[in-house]
Amino acid sequence: MTTSSPEAVKRLLENMQADLRSLSMECKKKFPPVKEAAESGIVKIKTIAARNTDILAALKENSSEVVQPFLMGCGTKEPKITQLCLAAIQRLMSHEVVSEAAAGNIINMLWQLMENGLEELKLLQTVLVLLTTNTIVHDEVLSKAIVLCFRLHFTKDNITNNTAAATVRQVVTVVFERMVAEDEKFKGLTEEPPAVQGNSNRRSVITLRPSAKDAYMLFQDLCQLVNADAPYWLVGMTEMTRTFGLELLESVLNDFPEVFLQHQEFSFLLKERVCPLVIKLFSPNIKFRQGSSSSASSPAPVEKPYFPICMRLLRVVSVLIKHFYSLLVTECEIFLSLLVKFLDGEKPQWLRAVAVESVHRLCVQPHLLRSFCQSYDMKQHSTKVFRDIVNALGSFIQSLFILPSAGNTSSTSTPAGGSVSGSQASGQGGPGAAGAGSGLITQAAFEYRGTWIPLMNVSVQGSAKATYLEMLDKVEPPSIPEGYAMSVAFSALLDLVRGITSMMERELNKQEQEAATREEAEPDGPPQEPKAREVWEEMVRACWCGLLAALSLLLDASTDETATESILKAELSMASLCGRLGLVTPRDAFITAVCKASLPPHYALTVLSSSATNLSNKVYSIQGQSVQMVSPSSESHQQVVAVGQPLTAQPQGTVVLTAKNIQCMRTLLNLAHCHGAYLGSSWQLVLATLQHLVWILGLKPSVGGVLKPGRAVEGPSTVLTTAVMTDLPVISNVLSRLFESSQYLDDVSLHHLINALCSLSMEAMEMAYGNNKEPSLFAVAKLLETGLVNMDRIEILWRPLTAHLLEKVCQHPNARMREWGAEAITSLIKAGLSFKHEPPLSQNQRLQLLLLNPLKELSNVLHTDIRQKQLECVLQILQNQGDSLGQGWPLVLGVIGAIRNDQGESLIRTAFQCLQLVVTDFLPTMPCMCLQIVVDVAGSFGLQNQELNISLTSIGLLWNISDYFFQRGEAITEELEREEAVLLKQAQDKGEPLNRPFHPAPPFDCLWLCLYAKLGELCVDPRPAVRKSAGQTMFSTIAAHGTLLQPPTWNIVVWKVLFHLLDCVRKSSSTADKEKIESGGGNILIHHSRDTAEKQWAETWVLTLAGVARIFNTRRYLLQQLGDFFKAWEVLLDHIQSAALSKNNEVSLAALKSFQEILQLVTPIKDTDKLDALAVMDIPPVLMESLQGSGPGRPLVRSDSLAERLVQRYGVQSSLPPPGEELDDSALWWSAWNTWYRIGTECTRPPSGGTNKLVFVPSQPFLTALIQIFPALYQHIAGGFSMEDLKKLGVILHGAVSVPISSDSSPFILPSYTEAVLTSLQEAVLTALDVLQKAICVGSENLQVMYPAIFEQLLLFVEFSCKPPQYGKMETKHVANAKYNQIQLFAPAEWVALNYVPFAERSLEVMVDLYHKTACHKAVINEKVLQNIIKTLRIPLGLKYACPAESTWKLAVSSLLKVLSIGLPVARQQASSGKFDTMWPELANAFEDFLFTKSTPPDNRSIQEFQRNEAIDVQVVQLISTEILPFANFIPKEFVGRIMSMLNKGSIHSQSSSFTEAEMDIRMREEFSKVCFETLLQFSFSNKVSTPQEGYISRMALSVLLQRAQDVLRRYVEDQRLSGRCPLPRQQVTEIIFVLKAISTLMDSLKKTQPENVDGNVWVQVIALYPTLVECITCSSPEVSSALKEALGPFKDFMQPPVSKVQNGES
Secondary structure (H helix, E strand, O other): OOOOOHHHHHHHHHHHHHHHHHHHHHHHHHOHHHHHHHHHHHHHHHHHHHHOOOHHHHHHHOHHHHHHHHHHHHHOOOHHHHHHHHHHHHHHHHOOOOOHHHHHHHHHHHHHHHHOOOOHHHHHHHHHHHHHHOOOOOHHHHHHHHHHHHHHHOOOOHHHHHHHHHHHHHHHHHHHHHHHHHHHHHOOOOOOOOOOOOOOOOOOOOOOOHHHHHHHHHHHHHHHHHOOOOOOOOOOOOOOOHHHHHHHHHHHHHHOHHHHHHOHHHHHHHHHHHHHHHHHHHHHHHHOOOOOOHHHHOOOOOOOOOHHHHHHHHHHHHHHHHHHOOOOHHHHHHHHHHHHHHOOOOOOHHHHHHHHHHHHHHHOOHHHHHHHHHHHHOOOOOOOHHHHHHHHHHHHHHHHHHOOOOOOOOOOOOOOOHHHHHHHHHHOOOOOHHHHHHOOOOOOEEEEOOEEEEOOOOOOOOOOOOOHHHOOOOOOOOOOOOOHHHHHHHHHHHHHHHHHHHHHHHHHHHHHHHHHHHHHHOOOOOOOOOHHHHHHHHHHHHHHHHHHHHHHHHHHHEOOHHHHHHHHHHHHHHHHHHHHHOOHHHHHHHHHHHHHHHOOOOOHHHHHHOOOOOOOOOEEEEOOEEEEOOOOOOOOOOOEEEEEOOOOOOOOOOEEEEHHHHHHHHHHHHHHHHHHHHOHHHHHHHHHHHHHHHHHHOEEEOHHHOEEEOOOOOOOOOEEOHHHHHHHHHHHHHHHHHHHHHHHOOHHHHHHHHHHHHHHHHHHHHHHOOOOOOOOOHHHHHHHHHHHHOHHHHHHHHHHHHHHHHHHHOOOOOHHHHHHHHHHHHHHHHHHHHOOOOOOHHHOHHHHHHHHHHHHHHHHOOOHHHHHHHHHHHHHHHHHHHHHOHHHHHHHHHHHHOOOHHHOHHHHHHHHHHHHHHHHHHHHHOOHHHHHHHHHHHHHHHHOOOOHHHHHHHHHHHHHHHHHHHHOHHHHHHHHHHHHHHHHHHHHHHOOOOOOOOOOOOHHHHHHHHHHHHHHHHHOOOOHHHHHHHHHHHHHHHHHHHHHOOHHHHHHHHHHHHHHHHHHHHHHHHHOOOOEOOOOOOOOOOOHHHOEHHHHHHHHHHHHHHHHHHHHHHOHHHHHOOOOHHHHHHHHHHHHHHHHOOOOHHHHHHHHHHHHHHHOOOOOOOOOHHHHOHHHOOOOOHHHHHHOOEEOOEEOOOOOOHHHHHHHHHOOOOOOOOOOOOOOOHHHHHHHHHHHHHHHHHHHOOOOOOOOOOOOOOOHHHHHHHHHHHHHHHHHHHHHOOHHHHHHHHHHHHHHHHOOEEOOOHHHHOOOOOOOOOOHHHHHHHHHHHHHHHHHHHOOHHHHHHHHHHHHHHHHHHHOOOOOOOOOOOOOEOHHHOOOOOOOOOOOOOEEOOOOHHHHHHHHHHHHHHHHHHOOOHHHHHOOHHHHHHHHHHHHHHHHHHOOOHHHHHHHHHHHHHHHHHHHHHHHHHHHHOOOOOHHHHHHHHHHHHHOOOOOOOOOOOHHHHHHHHHHHHHHHHHHHHHHHHHHHHOOHHHHHHHHHHHHHHHOOOOOOOOOOOOHHHHOOHHHHHHHHHHHHHHHOOOOOOOHHHHHHHHHHHHHHHHHHHHHHHHHHHHHHHHOOOOOOHHHHHHHHHHHHHHHHHHHHHHHOOHHHOOHHHHHHHHHHHHHHHHHHHOOOHHHHHHHHHHHHHHHHHOOOOOOOOOOOOO
16 A cells, blocks of 8 residues: 555544644643644644645645644653654655655754754664655755764664664665666766866766765765765764774675766776775785784884774775776776785784685686786786786695694694584595594595695685675684685685686687687688687686696695595686697696596606606505505595506506595596597596506406406405495496597597507507516507497598507507407497498498408417407308498408418317308308309318318308309309409400419309319318218219209319319328327227228228219210210229229229229110111220220230220221211220229239238128129120130139138138138129120020130139139138137238138039030030039049038039939930040049048948938939940940949948947948949849840959858858857948848849849859858857848749759850
8 A cells, every 4th residue: 555545645644633632642731832833733734634635745845834843842852752753753754745844854853862862763763764765855964864873873872873883874875876766867868978077176076966966975975084084075973983984985885886987976086085095004914914023124113904994995995896997907906916915924814814705706706807817917017917816826725734824733623613514524425434433533624744724614606705804893803713714715716717717618619609600601701810819818828827736736635525526627627728728738737637636646657757656565465365554645644445556567566546536537537528629639648547547446348448347367456445346337437438429529639539549558568568467458448449439430540540459459469458459450340330331331342341451451460369359250240241241251251261270279160150150141142253262261161170070061061052052053153254254354454364263164163163173172181081071072062063064164073173183082092101090189989990091091082983983974974975085984994993903902892883883874875776887886086096005094904905896896997987976885895894804803813922921812892892893894895705805704703712811801701611601702703604604695606605614614613612722822721720810910810711612512503504504505515514524523522521511522413413414415415426435434433433432431420421421322323323324335335344343343342440330230331232233233134235245244243243242251150160259340240241131132133033134153153152151050140140041031942943954054
């Protein structure tokens, strides 16, 4: 509710009337005039209210009258009335209804009250209300009111004094506020300029407006009063104090600066009055020196500085400088110089304190400081004020440490405010917080060389809140607590730095933005000359030395984390500012300071000034833990957080890091991180320091160059407290971020950074030479990190970066150093390849190759660890970027293939993994021109000898590659042909031939040939497993994929690949070592069949030969179309021959297998007419040479050349057909037959010379295989097979069968001696003959002349049963006697002749069969085959029991019987031709030898066996009786005679002395004798006597028989008589029994025979036996008796005389 609203007015009127009423009531008795005045006043008010609409205006007009009653009331001097009146007057005033006149009256009335000392507070209140509610009071009235207040200030009453002081202050303010309001009012109006005042007349105020004039007068008088002069305007002042005056001056200056700046009159006052006054008042302080006696310094007593004045003066100075610096340049120079002087150590403590507070006030005003610099420092002849201020602060701080203040007696007494900041420090967990219990003061403080200065919280950052400048109530100088001055100076310093740096940074940024916008607007406009920049540079130049000195000292002394942080921040911002302004020296100085502070004490020198000082700390070891004895230094109050190794070339003791070091390190990181762009060459300093710190803290680089806490490797281990442990990850993180931020640096700064890192790295490497200490990897790790974050512009730094890493780091002898060099390079390459470049790498070949190049360069490094890293990198590149390598493939493959045998397994294994990946995944993505490189690389892995498995697997890879070629053949061919065209054109342009292996062949074929060539190399590798695998692979590929090759390429395959390989293998095999290889590495056992190199090579030879043969077999059609197939065939046969004749059973056998394989070739189908159309038979030109009789390189053994052979076969005379047409196969087969014959001859030829030499004897399987080839071969050459060839064959068959076997292998070939089994060789021999015989059988007539030769061969074999063949002069043992000399391993093996019996017997059977078929053949008859058969059989028959095997003679007998059953009829037919004449004697001999053998049967014969053998003899006799004797007239007489005499001989049995008694009766071949006898008798009495001769034989035989019987009987009777009681010998008894039986048989025969057929002589002899028989009756033997009975029985027929006379009598 405003004072002018109707309600307010109404209330005012009511209140006034009420006041007047109360007044009249109060004065009714004592003061009637007042009462009256009051009552008339009521009437007056009512009247005014009634008459006027604007009541307030009317009241104001009449205010003198309205106020009068109250003034009178005050005049009564009655307290109660006075109070009432003053209240009423105040009410009026507050409603602004007091006129100027009334106001004057009121003031006068108040003055009277004041003089009377009444209601002093009310008075002040009333004055204040009067002056603040309106502006009507001016000039003298105003001055009177002000004086009134001043007067009340100096009363005896304290309350009044203070109230008055406050009122004065307010009134002064009101005066100036009115002036400001007045100016405001007239601001819009144009003012005529005031006349320039040339005079200093204080009254020159004509120009001023009323309020201004009041203000001017007031300010002028204040100056007069402070100066102790009389006032001009404030008339009536009785007393005044300087302090109060100064305070008022200060408040006016501070609150109304614009008044002085806008009005010249006021400016003049400042210059002319205030400044001189201040300077005058300062004089005691300037002259005063603390501690100097007054008498000594000057005769007059020196006025002592007075704290209240001094302090107020400084406040005034502060205000003057702050607001009126521009007006008072010279005066300010004086003030500032004074201020600097007040900081001197000789000044009183309080003075220094207030001075430093004042300086602090300046420091928080950077713009002011800049003005100082511009006005003084940059002027030529002026004081360098700004520099002095900074230096003064610095030296002030230093002096505090050097000259401890007088009050600083006990450094442990807690100073004022100490407890506060102490608790604060411990609250922050500041250093030493833990040690509170141990008497330490846990307070923020500075400590330097024993001086301990606590740090207080003096002001908020950026505002100078003074303590002592505010002590306006103190008269005596206060005692300054210890550390206060330091704390203020410290704050001042920090604020100074903060102010100027932030100001400059702001303006620099602004400038840069403007420059940028200007450049956009007018890019060619001239650059603006920055005036401001000079000022900034000057400011920095002026202050940096002082700041650096002070800050470094404080940093050294600081014990409080927060303080340290602030100092570091200041140094950091200065460094950054210097960097921005391009001031190198100060920048480096600040950075060096931080660097030194980061490192342990005394350490910094080593790095930053490179003069080594060793820190000799004693190290005691407690239970293996390293414990530091930290020598007390200036740092002893610092908390040690880490103990580590210094980074020096020579190992030293340990160094200690404190919390402060770590803090500084963080600042350093911060500096580099935020201001890297301005560091330039200081990177060196920063990085070197960081490197040392990282080293001491034991941070080791990990993936990507990030440093992680790691354990130190050697020396006393790094000791870290938990405090620092938690910090480490943070530090490591910041370190990384620092280098990450390098991506925001411009190119120049980035180069600075890279150069700094490289030179650091060089130093680290220097240090790591010659010892195996852990090197510092900081630089390398950070180079890596920098490279990684700057991938987008990698080209700029790639060369310097990789060159340094490759040439220096990766070649370093220290392994750890190297390892990191490699780590860095490979990580960079991987990152570079995976980075999304613009344009992408696939379109930027140059960049891709640039990135990959270092990878290739690494191959030149000899250290394996580097190569390992390189290969791991390749593996990762393949896994991640394999698809996009494009033109980079040759480079990558080159790296994979750069393996050497001296590199160790793991390297090769890694490289191989890469190759496997390439082959399995990337063949389709790489350019086809790289496929050949892949083949080469795979081959080189096959050839390395470190890791066998890799060699083998790489061969598998070659197979996979070949498969890939096969599947993608067309695509590859196309691409390669395109490439080829390009290359060809380039080559032609240069005029050079195209340089590519196997050039004329098409490019795809060349790829295959490279593959085959590689496999070929592997086939002759020294390791057997590799050879085997490679061989199998090669032949499989050729077999599987050979169809893709062009025919001409096959030519290269055959000659350059296959035959070349065979040559190499043959050569290596023949020169291979025969030494036994001890078991392989570890516990691998080598089988005895592979325990020499020779045996292992043998296996290879076998495989290779088989492979080539198979190709010749399967690809025959293809190869035959090549021109030189026959030549190739001959070469192949030559290889087969040399292998077959090699002295190795395995090889030779395999050679024959290959031989067999190529012989099973299917002859290409051709017209059968060709055989007959002889004219068309053609032979290619290749054959021309060999027709002259020799194949490649050796003469044929044949007597007739191939040409003659062809002529023989086809009847072609000398005219050979035109060359070039299809080759008839026969030439090939005859070539094969020649080879076979040569092999056979060579290998069956017995060894010459003595038996003592170790000879090579071909093995049974070999010979078997050799012979088995013949049937297959024969099919192809049957047409031209001649007798001569048959003879050759015979020689070989015979030779083969004669070869003995080693006693070692005999158990395998002969299951046991007793089993009658044929060996496979023998089977084969018989099969060969069988094939021939069958061929002859179906063949033409002229072939059948070969039968006898075959019989001859078979008979030779039959003889083996009794006469085993000899093999040269070798002694062979009978198989049963051979020792298997398994024990004497090295004794020469014994040779064992085979058991030839089964073979001979089988031959015999074959021969019988053959004879069966061919007995009637002309050739067989003519060649006396039967005779030869009998002649041969006679041998076993004659030996009979002496035969090696009993079965032999039995078989011989049965064969003879069979043959004779067929042959005798033929012989009888041919009797007239005389072709069999010679046979009969042979036959007779055979019978005789057999039936009456000279050999005795073995003793252990069983009776049954004897009977069986006897039955055989009987069969022979029966044959004679059926097949010979009946045809006696066709048979020579001598023969028949011999037969009869044999029968005769057989019929009379001679006893054998070897029988025991019991067997006697059986052993006499009674049955045989009986049959002989019967046969004899049969033929004797046969009525078919064809010739007298025959009858004669029979008769003669009978008479011999009877004669013999007579003799035996007589001897028996004689012996019987002589022996008496003794029984006769068994043999004799048996004999007599036999004779008796024979007699009874004869009697039976005679009975049956026609009487006329019996010779009379016989009867006589028979009858003559009778008496002798009778004499035998006396014998005692029962057997003899029974036989005698049978013999005597038939004689009864002779007991009657014959009916007729014998007619034929004797004839």
